[in-house]
Amino acid sequence: MEIIVQDIIRQLIKSIKVIQLYGINHPSARQSYQPFFETLTGFLKNSGQIELAIEQYSISHDNQVIYQEREKDISIAFRLFRDGVRNIKITDGLEFDEMILFLEVMSQATREQDIALNLWECNFSHIDFYVIEEEDEDLNYELPVQEIKNIDLNAKLANIIVKEKLDMNEPIDLTLSEAELESLKTQMAHESREASLSVAISTLINFLQHDKSPEIIDSLTEMLAQCIDQHEFYNARLIVVSLNEYAKINAIDKYEKENIILDFKNFINTISDENLNQFLAFISLFSKKSLSYFIRLMPSVQRTERLEKLQDNVAYIAQSDYQPILIFLQSNNTDLIINTIAVLSRLDAEEIVGLLDPLCDYPRPEVRCSVIQAFEVFKQAARIAHFIGDEEAMVRIKAFQTLTVLNYPAIYNRLIARIKSRVFIDLELTEQKETFNCLVANGGQGLIKILKKMLFRWVLFGRKRYRITRKLAASALADINTDESRAILEQGMKKRNPTVKQACESALKQ
Amino acid sequence: MSIYSTGKNIISLFYALEKAVQVYDLRNDVVTGTAKKFGHILRTLLNIYPQVELVRYREYVFFNKQRLRFEIDGYASLQFIHDKMKQLRIRSLIILPGINEEELILLCLALKKNRDEFPSEFNAKRFAYVRIEYTDAEEETPDFLADGQRVKRIYFKALKVTKNLMNNLWKNQSVDVKSSKRVVHSLVNALSQDEFGLLALTAIKNFDEYTYNHSLNVGILALALAQRIGFSKKSLAKIGTAGILHDIGKVSIPRDLIYKPTRLSEQEWDILKHHSEYGVKQIIKTRGLDETGITSLIVAYQHHWNYDFSGYPFHGKETLQSTFAKIVRICDSYDAMTTARIYQPVPYIPSIAIRVIWKLSGQCFDPLLAKVFIQLLGLYPIGSCLEMSDSFVGLVIGQNEGYPTQPTVKIVATMQKDSIDGPIIDLSVDKGHKIIRAVYPQQYNINPADHLT
Numbered sequence: 001m002e003i004i005v006q007d008i009i010r011q012l013i014k015s016i017k018v019i020q021l022y023g024i025n026h027p028s029a030r031q032s033y034q035p036f037f038e039t040l041t042g043f044l045k046n047s048g049q050i051e052l053a054i055e056q057y058s059i060s061h062d063n064q065v066i067y068q069e070r071e072k073d074i075s076i077a078f079r080l081f082r083d084g085v086r087n088i089k090i091t092d093g094l095e096f097d098e099m100i101l102f103l104e105v106m107s108q109a110t111r112e113q114d115i116a117l118n119l120w121e122c123n124f125s126h127i128d129f130y131v132i133e134e135e136d137e138d139l140n141y142e143l144p145v146q147e148i149k150n151i152d153l154n155a156k157l158a159n160i161i162v163k164e165k166l167d168m169n170e171p172i173d174l175t176l177s178e179a180e181l182e183s184l185k186t187q188m189a190h191e192s193r194e195a196s197l198s199v200a201i202s203t204l205i206n207f208l209q210h211d212k213s214p215e216i217i218d219s220l221t222e223m224l225a226q227c228i229d230q231h232e233f234y235n236a237r238l239i240v241v242s243l244n245e246y247a248k249i250n251a252i253d254k255y256e257k258e259n260i261i262l263d264f265k266n267f268i269n270t271i272s273d274e275n276l277n278q279f280l281a282f283i284s285l286f287s288k289k290s291l292s293y294f295i296r297l298m299p300s301v302q303r304t305e306r307l308e309k310l311q312d313n314v315a316y317i318a319q320s321d322y323q324p325i326l327i328f329l330q331s332n333n334t335d336l337i338i339n340t341i342a343v344l345s346r347l348d349a350e351e352i353v354g355l356l357d358p359l360c361d362y363p364r365p366e367v368r369c370s371v372i373q374a375f376e377v378f379k380q381a382a383r384i385a386h387f388i389g390d391e392e393a394m395v396r397i398k399a400f401q402t403l404t405v406l407n408y409p410a411i412y413n414r415l416i417a418r419i420k421s422r423v424f425i426d427l428e429l430t431e432q433k434e435t436f437n438c439l440v441a442n443g444g445q446g447l448i449k450i451l452k453k454m455l456f457r458w459v460l461f462g463r464k465r466y467r468i469t470r471k472l473a474a475s476a477l478a479d480i481n482t483d484e485s486r487a488i489l490e491q492g493m494k495k496r497n498p499t500v501k502q503a504c505e506s507a508l509k510q
Numbered sequence: 511m512s513i514y515s516t517g518k519n520i521i522s523l524f525y526a527l528e529k530a531v532q533v534y535d536l537r538n539d540v541v542t543g544t545a546k547k548f549g550h551i552l553r554t555l556l557n558i559y560p561q562v563e564l565v566r567y568r569e570y571v572f573f574n575k576q577r578l579r580f581e582i583d584g585y586a587s588l589q590f591i592h593d594k595m596k597q598l599r600i601r602s603l604i605i606l607p608g609i610n611e612e613e614l615i616l617l618c619l620a621l622k623k624n625r626d627e628f629p630s631e632f633n634a635k636r637f638a639y640v641r642i643e644y645t646d647a648e649e650e651t652p653d654f655l656a657d658g659q660r661v662k663r664i665y666f667k668a669l670k671v672t673k674n675l676m677n678n679l680w681k682n683q684s685v686d687v688k689s690s691k692r693v694v695h696s697l698v699n700a701l702s703q704d705e706f707g708l709l710a711l712t713a714i715k716n717f718d719e720y721t722y723n724h725s726l727n728v729g730i731l732a733l734a735l736a737q738r739i740g741f742s743k744k745s746l747a748k749i750g751t752a753g754i755l756h757d758i759g760k761v762s763i764p765r766d767l768i769y770k771p772t773r774l775s776e777q778e779w780d781i782l783k784h785h786s787e788y789g790v791k792q793i794i795k796t797r798g799l800d801e802t803g804i805t806s807l808i809v810a811y812q813h814h815w816n817y818d819f820s821g822y823p824f825h826g827k828e829t830l831q832s833t834f835a836k837i838v839r840i841c842d843s844y845d846a847m848t849t850a851r852i853y854q855p856v857p858y859i860p861s862i863a864i865r866v867i868w869k870l871s872g873q874c875f876d877p878l879l880a881k882v883f884i885q886l887l888g889l890y891p892i893g894s895c896l897e898m899s900d901s902f903v904g905l906v907i908g909q910n911e912g913y914p915t916q917p918t919v920k921i922v923a924t925m926q927k928d929s930i931d932g933p934i935i936d937l938s939v940d941k942g943h944k945i946i947r948a949v950y951p952q953q954y955n956i957n958p959a960d961h962l963t
Contacts, residue, residue, distance in 0.1 A: 114691055157950065164862070168861075168947070180878050188739065193801055200808055
């Protein structure tokens with residue numbers, strides 16, 4: 001049995017050390033406490049309980065020392081002994097959550113922590129412990145004698161009743177209705193740690209308006225750290241703004257560090273939308289010093305809408321000076337370049353266009369797409385038109401899509417020429433469709449006639465080509481959706497040619 | 511499941527079975543089903559413990575030596591079992607391994623009898639696995655509670671720590687935070703073991719040491735109220751500390767103002783009112799900003815806020831008063847009213863203070879918390895001096911759960927002011943005695959401290 005108990009203690013010590021190093025949620029910690037829990041519960045199932053006696057530097061079981069460590073700073077026995085814990089008993093039925101709580105308390109290393117008190121607060125069901133009480137000899141307390149002299153107490157009593165307007169015979173109904181009980185429980189449920197923190201923060205901020213003493217400033221600074229640690233960004237923002245407004249203190253400065261900002265990746269994908277918005281509002285208080293760290297953070301953001309929101313906020317920070325992030329345009333890391341372009345494109349600065357020009361021929365198509373997107377923001381249709389001859393389909397499609405949104409009639413003739421060209425037949429249907437969409441968006445008055453011709457007459461490149469062009473032309477006519485275009489489609493419905501008829505039918509159903 | 515939750519579960523099944531046998535035929539599914547559940551949990555327990563024991567002592571019920579608290583959940587069942595044991599003079603009910611459903615049902619049937627019929631009914635049934643012990647007129651303290659001095663020791667230790675803490679702050683010296691934490695820890699334990707014993711100590715007021723006494727008393731009253739409404743141990747530790755520290759800001763007020771022997775001028779009151787704000791800074795200095803520190807800070811700041819948003823420091827309606835502060839608001843007012851101070855040499859008697867709390871509930875005090883507070887202390891709190899219908903004077907030494915107007919009193923004097931060592935009368939059982947009115951103990955030369963410790 002001693003061997004198993006020694007193994008339990010060894011695993012306990014190991015788990016505590018790992019938790020101290022990495023925190024309770026780290027995979028290494030889990031790998032450590034999972035087997036500890038299994039060994040311990042297995043032992044408890046057979047023996048019913050395990051009772052450990054704590055001595056100054058050692059832990060014993062059944063009068064056998066199973067752990068000894070004389071180094072005070074690392075000795076678990078010493079820490080327990082110092083705080084008065086003399087015995088720990090764990091009984092069968094121990095639950096996983098209890099063990100986690102127990103390990104958390106045991107791994108709190110600071111001297112200020114009172115392990116006995118922290119264990120007591122956990123209110124364990126299957127872990128019992130004995131703590132010695134400090135003996136205090138000097139408790140000779142004299143019981144008071146209550147003397148009231150020369151006062152008519154009957155009259156005094158009557159006066160109080162009159163003064164307070166009391167009816168001493170009024171019945172008092174002390175029953176609590178179901179609704180009242182529920183209300184009490186709700187009240188208690190609202191007394192969460194977060195709620196208390198909010199109230200404490202607003203109290204201290206009230207103070208700060210007229211009291212700029214170090215205690216108040218330091219407390220708010222400490223609470224800011226707590227808020228950031230616990231992802232309480234609404235309060236964090238409130239503190240930073242207030243310290244700045246009332247005490248002219250830049251509290252955000254110490255958080256503008258690469259490691260801190262990159263650590264935001266641990267929650268940015270998982271926090272609630274509401275909390276994300278609070279987080280974004282909070283980071284908008286950061287200075288340009290942090291810009292490059294935020295750009296480095298962006299590749300960790302998995303959800304597009306979250307990334308875009310982050311880019312918006314970083315652009316807000318960069319609006320006064322975007323120089324710190326230009327370096328990333330020369331990076332080899334595609335993600336960094338794309339995110340930098342996305343941030344730059346959100347700035348109201350025409351000169352950005354010139355900065356992006358060198359990237360128009362960047363080898364990676366994703367980067368060229370980002371450039372197109374940025375050019376769209378700056379309404380640089382002519383520059384985007386350059387990309388319809390790009391070697392990559394995804395870039396060309398992006399260009400067509402962008403030109404569809406922007407009004408750029410100058411592209412019209414190039415599009416017609418492209419549709420007429422032999423290569424058009426070999427393109428993916430998506431690109432063919434986007435080309436026609438772009439044609440519709442930028443076509444002039446003659447477009448309907450051209451489309452009609454494509455629908456009814458073109459027999460230029462053989463059967464296959466003819467069928468696709470007819471479909472795309474019919475669809476484009478449906479998109480134009482004028483009396484004239486609809487009349488052409490209705491006319492097509494009456495044609496004998498089945499491909500024309502089919503194309504017009506499905507276009508009209510659009 | 512902890513022994514405490516198991517105890518509550520046992521009580522609730524016992525209550526359910528007792529009710530079921532009163533209403534249904536014994537073969538009804540409700541009776542057999544409840545008995546089966548009850549039997550199952552008892553047998554499971556009896557695999558671990560040699561016996562299952564319910565003990566009633568004063569107003570407490572203990573399950574295998576663990577005191578069960580009257581809380582919002584399970585209040586009715588615990589009260590029923592307590593009252594039933596009290597009514598039948600049962601001191602302990604012991605269930606032994608081998609218990610079966612049939613004996614459980616028979617036991618519940620026997621419990622329907624009155625005080626005179628029950629013993630013979632119980633004997634006639636010849637229970638094999640149930641034992642009953644009866645109380646004498648004078649209740650004996652169970653062995654596991656024999657150390658009656660323990661609560662007193664904890665109280666005085668707490669008082670000493672409170673005094674040191676405040677004195678050190680006054681002198682701008684460092685304070686021993688760990689001791690104050692430990693004290694609250696001991697108070698919570700003491701409260702769960704002997705609530706009335708500890709509450710009785712709060713009724714002994716020390717004029718000379720008002721500030722420390724008051725701080726500690728508020729802490730204890732707040733703990734008792736919070737325990738009653740079901741706060742977790744962690745929250746109890748927070749409210750206990752916050753209660754003790756609620757007036758800590760007073761150490762930043764000149765001492766001669768705190769101890770001024772005459773009434774304070776309006777200007778002086780204004781200075782004194784700043785103690786809530788000073789309290790915040792003292793808490794920061796003393797406690798730091800861990801969870802307990804944050805709660806204490808809020809309580810120190812908000813403990814003069816009223817339920818109707820009045821009070822000081824001035825505040826709008828956007829910041830809600832924390833429940834912790836609402837609890838301390840009531841306890842602070844009650845203890846302040848009932849304690850003599852330099853400028854209030856004659857305090858309110860406890861029953862008047864209770865009436866004031868009731869009257870101002872919904873205005874100064876949260877009405878629900880005020881109700882629970884009065885349930886806790888009763889209309890005649892421990893330490894109250896009562897003129898009785900039979901020309902004797904009694905001192906309230908205990909409350910009877912569910913009977914707030916019928917406490918347990920010890921007869922200590924005659925109306926002619928002769929001191930006597932009279933009997934203890936439970937007014938909830940002994941209906942022959944009536945309360946005429948509550949008075950000042952000094953009117954009958956009674957020192958409550960002599961009887962409450």
